[in-house]
Amino acid sequence: MHAAGAARAQVYDPLESVNRVIFNVNDALDRNVVRPIAQGYVDIVPRLVRTGVSNVFGNLGDAFSAINNLLQGKKDPFGSDLSRVLVNSTFGLGGIFDIATEAGLEKYGEDFGQTLGWWGVGNGPYLVLPLLGPSNVRDTGGLVAHALIDPVGEVRPPSAEYGVLGLRVLDARAGLLGTEDLLQGAALDKYTFVRSAYTQRRRSLVYDGKPPKDDDN
């Protein structure tokens, strides 16, 4: 019996024992440090400000998405993401307001990992990165490429750069508050559950939401 759209369940994970250790460290770090700070951020900072912060990082993300659409030869998505950046950077006051979404300009969220996948690069072994969480060799390559040209890396002095990076982590984590109970409730083994979900999600993104039914990736 085969589920329609059900992908192969097995994930290539030769480094599982190391990955599990890092996963547990990340999990403990999240529970004891990152999550409480993110909760404090949500409690203290008004929603309007938090949305502004999300939008600024989102705007930067759109710029990267535009580049990756270009690298994948996706003309219309490239145009949409580029328009988003132009509209939000100007009329949206440097990206604080996401006017482009209200104007109906679609956001594509492409990244270098997806670009590599689109060009046929396989996942490679599954990896759990310290602090950053689930990934694989291909997507880690994508992250490195991203980091090399990320303007946040140019912020000076370094203390300000860490401040911006910290805020970015906080923003991302705040958006996920509440999901940890869901994961805790749903999973028999959190590590396996996250690994499978990450792998399925990335595969879906590489294929723009329409993955082929049988694929050995």
Add this chain to the structure above:
Amino acid sequence: MKRLLMLMLLSLGLAAFAAHAQEGPDALIKRVASDVIATLKADKEIQSGNKKKLHDLVDGKIAGNFDFLRMTALAMGRNWSKATPEQQKALAVEFKTLLIRTYSGALSNYQNHVMDFKPLRMQPADTDVTVRTTVTAPGGQPIGIDYSMEKKGEGWKAYDVIVGGVSLVTNYREEFNNAIRDSGVDGLLKTLVAKNKS
């Protein structure tokens, strides 16, 4: 005159029944979703986090539209045939309990989400279709939620939900596989029972 009225009422009732029986898979999801969202919006106790009521809502209005036996079979893959019919039944009951519990925990966050339907491509004779929807949280980006549905004697039943490309059934396949590899079908059953009691 009375008899005529009776007949009219009866035929109306039959018509309603027939319409219900022929309800398409997308219409079914639309009806259930709007019903559930209306309840969420109206019920102050659910909004303030009454777990029992949430559970009853999911159990009463949503769960009946899922084919849990098939979901369990799909999540078990090849191991399904290793289980006796009694084990299969017990596994489906526990899997259902786990999913209802997990889902009711998440549901209270959904009252302000907006659900859109993509056009359903379906031939009248089809008995297996995917209903594609997108759900948008206030101020968020839309995420795709697809329902794999099969036509059964009593109407359409969902046997998988794919959220943002992540199939619920596939996501459990590895977990079920591992549990069976380590401790057999009974081991998986025990794990599920323990999980549901925790």
